[in-house]
Amino acid sequence: MTALAALIRSVSNASNNPELREWGQGEDGWESIVPSGVKVTRETAMQLSAVWACVRLLSDTISTLPVGTFRREEDQRIPVSPRPSWLDQPNPVQTRVEFVEQQVGSLLLDGNAFVRTIRNPLGDPAELWVVHPDLVQIRRVGSRIVYDVADPETGVARTLDEFQMFHIACFAWPGQIRGISPIEHARRVIGLGLASQEFAERFYGQGMHPAGVLEGKEELTPEQGKEIKRDFVRAASGVRNSHLPIVLSGGFTWKPLTITPEQGQFLESRKYSVAEIARWFRVPPHLIADVERSTSWGTGIEEQNIGFVQYGIRHWLERIEQAWTRHLLFFNRDEFVKFNVDGLLRGDQKSRFEAYAMGRQWGWLNADEIRAREDLPPLPDGAGREYLIPTTHRGADDEPEAQEPA
Secondary structure (H helix, E strand, O other), X not given: OOHHHHHHHHHHHHHOOHHHHHHHHOOOOOOOEOOOOOEOOHHHHOOOHXXXXXXXXXXXXXXXXXXXXXXXXXXXXXXXXXXXXXHXXXXXXXXXXXXXXXXXXXXHHHOEEEEEEEEOOOOOEEEEEEEOHHHEEEEEEOOEEEEEEEOOOOOOEEEEOOOOEEEEEOOOOOOOOOOOOHHHHOHHHHHHHHHHXXXXXXHHHOOOOOOEEEEOOOOOOHHHHHHHHHHHHHHHOOOOOOOOOOOOOOOOEEEEOOOOOOOOOHHHHHHHHHHHHHHHOOOOHHHHOOOOOOOOOOOOHHHHHHHHHHHHHHHHHHHHHHHHHHHHOOOOOOEEEEEOOHHHHOOOXXXXXXXXXXXXXXXXXXXXXHHHHOOOOOOHHHOOOOOOOOOOOOOOOOXXXXXXXX
């Protein structure tokens, strides 16, 4: 089971406890039945393929990006060595990928991510644990922010300060600390998708024919009616029985009552919900296998990846980077955390090599820098450190060289 799947399961377990439900959602909560007739929660939303695909795409992409700590000296970004231990092993049982994946999943589903910080005697982070958002209440005490964290077994709260817990929030209203849940505000769109999915399941599970009435000419006892209904359902239900002829004897006729899926534009509603959910999560539809429409994210793979990085994941990356920098590098204010998105911005091989040739020719890339971008070792004996400068180039203020007489 992945870390994200464990987080989704814990959502269900916590929501079954009425005491814990009050902590994260209030007495009335936001999980209500939408006009489409289904109940939308974080767990049911993840049962919709478009929501699952968007959440997994964003969480998998961000959690697998390289990340490091740096300090800035003049105009240069210098890697910090050695790396902080929590950057690679946040706690004894999780890898960094699982740790980041849980934070991104919590942000996408709840709009908030809470990380419990256990520090060593020097004050540096020793263990980092992502806490379920339903277990946390935020309140102000003067100028400070404190977190009341409920125990998942007993519901008893423990108060933690900003030194022991930090919080990453999605969009929040002015004056509020807690972020707004994307699932809460997209629940009508998600509800439409869930209703379409449930309709499809019932349509194929209960038979390829719409519901209707078996009408006969003779009076039947209740037992006879139940038996005839049971035989008809057994003969007509299921995909294997679809399009097979059914023989009705005894003067019975079948009269359908409901409209067909084509009349209700069943397929169109499912396509609409996929595009709308992709819009909510700022994900290019083609990345979640919706390739029927032309994309406005660019024409080439590189342009589409640049658009995805700029508009789909950059704001999530910066929220995580700033929160980690502020709370986990507490004693090193000149250092900062940065994700590396270069791997997502790489074009095809031909485009990369043409760009390398241009950088090499005009003198702003050497051979070792080019090889490093392709994950290759430097040339031996420092042969790749040399920069090439075109001989025809000179500074704008340089005096022209004197021409020797012919």
